[in-house]
Amino acid sequence: MHHNPVLIENLSHTYADGTSSLNDINLSIKANERVALIGANGSGKSTLQLHLNGIFLPQTGKIKIGQWLVNSQNLALIRNFVGLVFQNPDDQLFMPTVWEDVAFGPMNGGVKGKELELRVLEAMETVNLNPQVYGHRNPDNLSGGEKKRVAIAGVLAMQPQVLVLDEPSAQLDPRSRRQLINLLQTLPLTQLIATHDLDLAWDLCDRTIILSQGKIVYDGDTDKVMSDADFLAKHALEPPLSYSRPYCNLGDFPQLTQGW
Ligand SMILES: Nc1ncnc2c1ncn2[C@@H]1O[C@H](COP(=O)(O)OP(=O)(O)OP(=O)(O)O)[C@@H](O)[C@H]1O
Numbered sequence: 658m659h660h661n662p663v664l665i666e667n668l669s670h671t672y673a674d675g676t677s678s679l680n681d682i683n684l685s686i687k688a689n690e691r692v693a694l695i696g697a698n699g700s701g702k703s704t705l706q707l708h709l710n711g712i713f714l715p716q717t718g719k720i721k722i723g724q725w726l727v728n729s730q731n732l733a734l735i736r737n738f739v740g741l742v743f744q745n746p747d748d749q750l751f752m753p754t755v756w757e758d759v760a761f762g763p764m765n766g767g768v769k770g771k772e773l774e775l776r777v778l779e780a781m782e783t784v785n786l787n788p789q790v791y792g793h794r795n796p797d798n799l800s801g802g803e804k805k806r807v808a809i810a811g812v813l814a815m816q817p818q819v820l821v822l823d824e825p826s827a828q829l830d831p832r833s834r835r836q837l838i839n840l841l842q843t844l845p846l847t848q849l850i851a852t853h854d855l856d857l858a859w860d861l862c863d864r865t866i867i868l869s870q871g872k873i874v875y876d877g878d879t880d881k882v883m884s885d886a887d888f889l890a891k892h893a894l895e896p897p898l899s900y901s902r903p904y905c906n907l908g909d910f911p912q913l914t915q916g917w
Contacts, residue, residue, distance in 0.1 A: 660724050661685045662738075662819050662847045663709065667718035670704055670871075678704040680871040682718070686819075686847055693858035693879060694851040696868035697893035702851040703744060705868070706821050709849070710739040723818065737766055740817030744824045744851075746804035750796040755781075755807050756788070758796055762815040780814035785836055801828035809837075819847040826854045855897035859883050867892055 663686035670679040678701045686692055694702050707713045708720055711732045720727040722735050740762075743749045752758040759777045768776060781788045784806040791799075796807055805828055812820065825841070826834045838860055841848060852858055858865060858879060865882055867875035869892040875882050882888060886896045 660721070661687050662723055663849070664721040665708075665718070666720075668705075668708065668715055668720060669717040670701075670708070670713065671716065678871050679708075682871075682873060684866060684873065684876060686849065688818075689845055689847055690864065691841070691848040691850065691862045693862035693865040694849055694868065695853070695855065695858055695865060695894065700868040700892075701871040702868055703823055704871075706741065706823055706849065706851055709819070709821050710741045711735045712741070737815065738817060739819045739821060740812035740815055742805075742808050742812050742820070742822045742825060744827065746796075746801070746808040746828075749808040749811065750804060753795060754792065755786070755794050755796055755799075756792040758807055759810045759814050762811055766815060776814045776816070777810075780810040783813055783840065784810045785840075786810060802830055802833045805829060806833070806837075813844075817846070819849070820844065822848065822850045822852075824852055824854075825850060826852060826857050855883065855894070859897050867894070869893075 663684070665682050665684050668679055668682040669677075671677045682705060694705065696702050704713070708715065708727065709722065711727050711729075714728060723738050725731040725734050725738075727735055750758050752761055756777060759780055760773055763773055763776050778788055781791065786803070786806050791803070791807075796804060799807065805825070809822075809825070822841075825837055829837060834854075834857070838857060841850070841861055850858065850862065862879050864877065865875065865879040866873055867882065874892055875888070883897055889896055
């Protein structure tokens with residue numbers, strides 16, 4: 658039987674202090690689909706993502722990952738299936754060396770010996786970190802972008818079916834950002850990418866979900882919504898730069914052309 662790897666029905670969530678963060682979320686993601694999750698600060702992106710590998714359990718509604726319901730009994734299965742890359746790599750990296758950090762997840766899942774070594778090597782190479790150079794470094798001393806890549810490698814080493822990324826391009830320099838886009842584009846994995854980088858969303862994802870105050874206000878074609886500046890503005894978003902750039906010529910700025 659075929660299952661969509663991610664299925665969410667009527668999910669709502671309220672934080673302990675009474676802040677409502679998700680309101681009746683319904684969505685389904687197909688195998689190998691890459692979906693952008695966008696929305697202004699506080700719209701609920703991180704809260705939604707934290708539900709996908711059971712860091713939060715559904716208060717209302719249900720979530721199915723692969724063939725399993727997200728509940729306390731299935732947590733180990735869910736966490737092998739869904740790899741979550743946090744917004745801040747400091748929340749994810751805690752071992753004394755990069756090598757141990759990347760090995761941590763698979764090791765916990767029972768992988769050892771030669772297989773473990775291969776997984777670590779492969780994951781580091783995938784994110785363009787030379788194991789010879791970085792393997793023995795202390796993650797605390799890396800740059801923000803390097804830390805981000807170590808965090809992604811640690812998740813890839815677990816060979817998840819679903820990759821959930823929170824702000825993957827934050828902290829990356831333009832070249833590393835481009836490499837990340839190329840990497841995500843070639844990974845044959847179901848991906849849900851939360852981002853404020855609408856250009857990245859546009860580059861990578863045919864489908865976009867927009868959250869606004871905990872509700873899904875759009876779920877459809879990325880192309881279509883990125884060209885709807887009014888709709889984006891209504892939800893406190895701005896069109897991607899690459900959309901506005903073709904229209905940015907000197908004629909748009911009469912004050913600049915005066916006297917030229
Ligand atoms: N620990 C918490 N306790 C109470 N409220 C919280 C907590 N974490 C988040 N919230 C609130 O829940 C809502 C959703 O927050 P969330 O972090 O999911 O948004 P986000 O879309 O990821 O935002 P950002 O783009 O700023 O990362 C916001 O109103 C936020 O203030």
